[in-house]
Amino acid sequence: MRTDALILVTAFGYLALLFIVAAWGDRRAEQGRSLIGSPTVYALSIAVYCTAWTFYGSVGRAAEHGPSFLLIYLGPTLAMLMAPVVIRKMVRIAARQRITSIADFISARYGKSTSLGALVALMALISITPYIALQLKAITVSHAVLVNYPNTADTTLVDERFWMDKSLWVALVLAVFIILFGTRHLDASERHEGMVAAIALESLVKLVAFMAVGIFVVFVMYEGPGALFSSVAATPELVEKMGLNSVPGGATGWVGMLILAFLAFLTLPRQFQVLVVENVDEQHLTRASWLFPLYMLLINLFVIPIAFAGLLLGVGAGDSDSFVLTLPLSAGLEGLPLLVFIGGLSAATGMVIVETIALSTMVSNQLVMPLLLRSKRMHLSTSGELAGWLLGIRRIAIVLILLLGYLYHALIGDSYSLVTIGLVSFAGAAQFAPALLIGLYWRGATRKGATAGLIAGFVVWSYTLLIPGFAQSGWLDATLLTQGPWGISWLIPYRLFGLDGWDIYTHSLLWSMLANIGLLVGISLFTRPTPFEQTQAALFTQALHPNLQTTALWRGQTTQGELKELLIRYLGNQVTHRVFSQSDSKSNEHPDNPATADLITRSEQALAGSLGSASARVLINSVVRGEALDIESILSILDTTSQTLEYNRRLEQKSQELLAVSDELRGANERLRELDRLKDEFVAMVSHELRTPLTSIRAFAEILRDSGQLPDEKRQHFLGVIVHESQRLSRLIEEILDLARLESGRLTLNPTPLDLSALARQSVDAVARLHEDRGISLDVSITAETAIVVGDQDRLEQVIINLLDNASKFADRDHPEVRLSLYRHRQHYRLSVEDNGPGISADERERVFEKFHQIQQSGETPRGRPKGSGLGLPISRGIIAHLGGRLWVEDAKTLGGACLTLELPAAPDKAVPDDPKTIDG
Amino acid sequence: MKLTNGKSRKSERLIALLAVAIFLFSPPLIIIVDRFSSSSVSWLPLYLFAAWGVVIGLTAWLMEQR
Numbered sequence: 001m002r003t004d005a006l007i008l009v010t011a012f013g014y015l016a017l018l019f020i021v022a023a024w025g026d027r028r029a030e031q032g033r034s035l036i037g038s039p040t041v042y043a044l045s046i047a048v049y050c051t052a053w054t055f056y057g058s059v060g061r062a063a064e065h066g067p068s069f070l071l072i073y074l075g076p077t078l079a080m081l082m083a084p085v086v087i088r089k090m091v092r093i094a095a096r097q098r099i100t101s102i103a104d105f106i107s108a109r110y111g112k113s114t115s116l117g118a119l120v121a122l123m124a125l126i127s128i129t130p131y132i133a134l135q136l137k138a139i140t141v142s143h144a145v146l147v148n149y150p151n152t153a154d155t156t157l158v159d160e161r162f163w164m165d166k167s168l169w170v171a172l173v174l175a176v177f178i179i180l181f182g183t184r185h186l187d188a189s190e191r192h193e194g195m196v197a198a199i200a201l202e203s204l205v206k207l208v209a210f211m212a213v214g215i216f217v218v219f220v221m222y223e224g225p226g227a228l229f230s231s232v233a234a235t236p237e238l239v240e241k242m243g244l245n246s247v248p249g250g251a252t253g254w255v256g257m258l259i260l261a262f263l264a265f266l267t268l269p270r271q272f273q274v275l276v277v278e279n280v281d282e283q284h285l286t287r288a289s290w291l292f293p294l295y296m297l298l299i300n301l302f303v304i305p306i307a308f309a310g311l312l313l314g315v316g317a318g319d320s321d322s323f324v325l326t327l328p329l330s331a332g333l334e335g336l337p338l339l340v341f342i343g344g345l346s347a348a349t350g351m352v353i354v355e356t357i358a359l360s361t362m363v364s365n366q367l368v369m370p371l372l373l374r375s376k377r378m379h380l381s382t383s384g385e386l387a388g389w390l391l392g393i394r395r396i397a398i399v400l401i402l403l404l405g406y407l408y409h410a411l412i413g414d415s416y417s418l419v420t421i422g423l424v425s426f427a428g429a430a431q432f433a434p435a436l437l438i439g440l441y442w443r444g445a446t447r448k449g450a451t452a453g454l455i456a457g458f459v460v461w462s463y464t465l466l467i468p469g470f471a472q473s474g475w476l477d478a479t480l481l482t483q484g485p486w487g488i489s490w491l492i493p494y495r496l497f498g499l500d501g502w503d504i505y506t507h508s509l510l511w512s513m514l515a516n517i518g519l520l521v522g523i524s525l526f527t528r529p530t531p532f533e534q535t536q537a538a539l540f541t542q543a544l545h546p547n548l549q550t551t552a553l554w555r556g557q558t559t560q561g562e563l564k565e566l567l568i569r570y571l572g573n574q575v576t577h578r579v580f581s582q583s584d585s586k587s588n589e590h591p592d593n594p595a596t597a598d599l600i601t602r603s604e605q606a607l608a609g610s611l612g613s614a615s616a617r618v619l620i621n622s623v624v625r626g627e628a629l630d631i632e633s634i635l636s637i638l639d640t641t642s643q644t645l646e647y648n649r650r651l652e653q654k655s656q657e658l659l660a661v662s663d664e665l666r667g668a669n670e671r672l673r674e675l676d677r678l679k680d681e682f683v684a685m686v687s688h689e690l691r692t693p694l695t696s697i698r699a700f701a702e703i704l705r706d707s708g709q710l711p712d713e714k715r716q717h718f719l720g721v722i723v724h725e726s727q728r729l730s731r732l733i734e735e736i737l738d739l740a741r742l743e744s745g746r747l748t749l750n751p752t753p754l755d756l757s758a759l760a761r762q763s764v765d766a767v768a769r770l771h772e773d774r775g776i777s778l779d780v781s782i783t784a785e786t787a788i789v790v791g792d793q794d795r796l797e798q799v800i801i802n803l804l805d806n807a808s809k810f811a812d813r814d815h816p817e818v819r820l821s822l823y824r825h826r827q828h829y830r831l832s833v834e835d836n837g838p839g840i841s842a843d844e845r846e847r848v849f850e851k852f853h854q855i856q857q858s859g860e861t862p863r864g865r866p867k868g869s870g871l872g873l874p875i876s877r878g879i880i881a882h883l884g885g886r887l888w889v890e891d892a893k894t895l896g897g898a899c900l901t902l903e904l905p906a907a908p909d910k911a912v913p914d915d916p917k918t919i920d921g
Numbered sequence: 922m923k924l925t926n927g928k929s930r931k932s933e934r935l936i937a938l939l940a941v942a943i944f945l946f947s948p949p950l951i952i953i954v955d956r957f958s959s960s961s962v963s964w965l966p967l968y969l970f971a972a973w974g975v976v977i978g979l980t981a982w983l984m985e986q987r
Contacts, residue, residue: 051962065967066963066965067963067966067969070966070969070973074946074969074973076940077973077976077977078939078942078943081935081938081939081976081980082935082939083941084932084935085932085936098948125924143954179975210927240963241963242963242965242966243955243963243965244951244952244955244965251948251951251952253949254948255948258946286984289980289984290979290981290984292976293973293976293977293980294977294981297970297973297974297977301970304966394975637970660951663951785931897980
């Protein structure tokens with residue numbers, strides 16, 4: 001049965017389980033094996049957004065105001081769509097500046113202002129207290145419903161003081177639990193991994209519990225959604241329920257609520273805590289941007305069916321906020337209501353834990369610490385004493401915040417439904433949005449503007465939402481709501497300036513945002529930020545700039561000893577050691593050495609992680625002489641480095657091009673040198689070749705001149721030599737001219753179709769006499785009777801005679817043999833001249849076509865005179881190449897010596913010459 | 922070059938999706954859907970859940986792309 005004892009044991013058992021999970025998470029974090037290093041856990045921890053207000057209140061709001069409850073979740077869906085852009089930026093800033101809360105964030109943005117931080121902390125405290133009250137109320141009421149069913153819970157709540165005490169006990173138990181949870185140790189980074197793990201588990205539990213009720217209602221109480229909705233369609237007063245008409249304020253109210261939920265999701269202290277402060281990896285945002293909206297969709301899937309089922313059940317279901325519990329109870333179930341209670345407890349405790357930790361951090365870092373530093377700074381003597389102070393302050397703050405929540409609940413809460421309280425808090429938290437979001441993107445927003453905007457927005461919110469709440473619960477004269485203060489009708493809180501027909505939240509949001517944004521922008525435009533404010537503004541607005549990652553932001557000077565002393569005094573030995581051991585300049589570690597900019601930055605971060613950025617700055621300034629980087633430096637880092645990067649890129653490109661060009665130049669230079677060397681060689685060779693015949697001509701001519709009485713035959717012989725040498729000389733000059741023409745491309749050829757076989761015979765005839773004289777046997781084998789090619793008759797004859805002449809020179813000395821053959825090879829005619837000489841070795845075969853190349857005949861004594869000028873073959877090859885053919889050396893097939901083969905393409909048939917004379921030669 | 926290009930396309934697409942989501946959840950369309958079902962039980966919640974599901978699906982598709 002549902003005895004009090006059973007419920008209490010279950011509830012405490014569940015809390016104990018959470019505590020174990022949290023402790024496990026903390027231990028894993030210490031071991032470096034984080035439990036929460038997964039985007040899914042991150043998304044589940046964001047689901048702390050779904051509080052008891054979602055769990056019980058959504059159904060209540062659906063029953064009263066139709067689909068408007070969905071807006072509370074559609075707004076965050078839009079915000080999560082922007083997460084990879086906006087929240088990523090916040091996460092990046094928070095990680096770099098060790099931001100501990102939203103108050104810290106706003107204070108840091110506007111020059112680490114102590115007063116602004118305190119203002120935000122105070123506003124958060126006032127606007128969130130009702131929200132915490134709501135959770136206490138939810139736990140108390142759900143417990144009452146569970147125990148008292150079928151009696152209505154509300155009456156017992158008022159009649160019996162016992163239940164009132166119960167919610168006080170709930171608050172105190174939660175306070176102890178949160179103290180154990182959140183303030184176990186003071187870390188340099190204000191992260192609570194264990195808490196996040198526990199919150200993620202709670203999110204799973206509340207989802208399962210809610211869906212279990214939904215499935216039970218739809219598929220057990222009714223036979224599926226069809227049956228449920230046909231019952232609804234048959235009930236006239238329910239048909240209109242889910243239309244736009246049920247939404248307060250109609251279309252305007254719709255938009256207002258959407259914007260309100262969107263802003264509040266980003267600015268509620270607990271959302272900021274889980275979204276930004278507890279984020280361990282900004283990559284997690286990618287997954288969370290759709291996983292968390294999916295979570296919200298699932299947990300809302302059965303809200304409307306449950307609301308309809310409760311309304312159909314009528315009186316038996318009691319208050320619409322309790323439908324989730326009363327429906328399974330009305331069916332006589334035992335287990336499911338207990339699961340629902342645990343689900344609701346999860347939703348409520350999750351919210352209270354995170355919210356209270358966030359608020360207590362704000363209270364200690366933004367409210368108490370600055371005061372303490374002002375009065376107490378000189379009295380901290382023992383090391384690490386401050387850590388104890390901070391923990392003490394936070395523990396007291398936790399208890400006070402929960403007691404405040406309890407007081408609100410006890411004194412005012414009963415006159416409101418769950419959703420109403422929640423929305424008042426939403427509108428209060430939304431006041432942080434302009435300072436936060438505009439400050440994130442507009443560098444011109446100043447501290448004065450932000451302060452004025454926040455105060456104005458907060459005052460308007462208080463007047464239009466908070467104070468009317470007091471009036472409704474009887475604390476203030478109720479005529480305030482109907483006639484306005486002192487009877488001034490245009491000051492009626494819910495109808496400011498006569499604006500009528502809007503729902504109270506959109507109404508409040510409009511006026512408060514108008515005042516807030518108006519003053520923030522207006523005053524910012526007419527005030528000057530301090531230099532440090534400008535620096536922080538640049539660091540925030542440019543947070544995603546890649547150059548900021550590695551820049552040390554301090555330029556001041558201090559010694560390592562002073563810095564170490566400061567850290568030990570405020571953070572204790574352990575943290576100080578950690579900060580100093582990260583130092584990359586370990587070798588220089590000495591108390592009197594100057595601290596590096598990097599070390600100063602790390603020290604400030606460590607202090608900021610525990611004390612908040614404003615206090616950390618005050619402390620660092622007390623030992624560091626000099627300033628943090630000013631705005632000009634930051635801007636120049638941002639601008640110049642990007643310019644430098646651009647220049648570097650261009651420079652690299654240019655140098656690549658230069659490298660390629662210089663490679664080309666080097667190649668060209670080498671070719672030129674080679675050509676130059678060849679030219680020099682050529683000139684030397686030519687001179688040498690010319691000098692030899694000249695010398696002998698001169699020698700014989702001198703003999704003839706000097707010795708008058710030479711015998712005739714001798715004179716004849718000498719004259720013969722002179723003539724021979726002169727011929728040789730002129731032939732040589734002719735060849736050199738040919739070569740020069742060939743190389744310069746000025747050789748004129750008259751290509752006409754001619755018969756190569758006739759030409760070959762003609763050439764053989766020309767050398768026949770010479771061969772006979774030398775005793776050379778010449779064998780001619782012409783297989784192609786008419787071999788028509790296109791060529792220059794004289795030049796071709798010159799080539800063939802040259803080949804035959806060469807062959808006769810290099811043929812065997814004793815039995816010289818030369819063979820000329822002409823044959824068709826595919827589309828070409830080949831003419832080859834073989835000899836039976838020693839042949840040409842493979843590596844010499846191309847060199848014989850070089851100018852002035854003379855083959856060294858190995859194994860034989862070099863002949864007295866070179867056999868030729870060494871120009872015949874180069875010229876022949878040049879001529880053949882000009883005629884479109886080839887000339888090369890190969891092994892002689894029949895005679896075994898060298899074989900020089902020329903190949904010319906066969907002339908096309910129509911090119912057969914009509915002049916027979918050419919063929920006949 | 923290709924990487925930064927792809928990244929910027931992703932943010933552009935995300936912003937476009939945000940605009941679509943805002944349009945889907947805002948009055949002009951909401952009023953039309955609401956009028957559509959004047960006589961029977963309102964289709965508005967069903968429409969909202971469907972649109973919500975589509976937006977979540979598109980976000981998931983966009984964000985999980987490599």
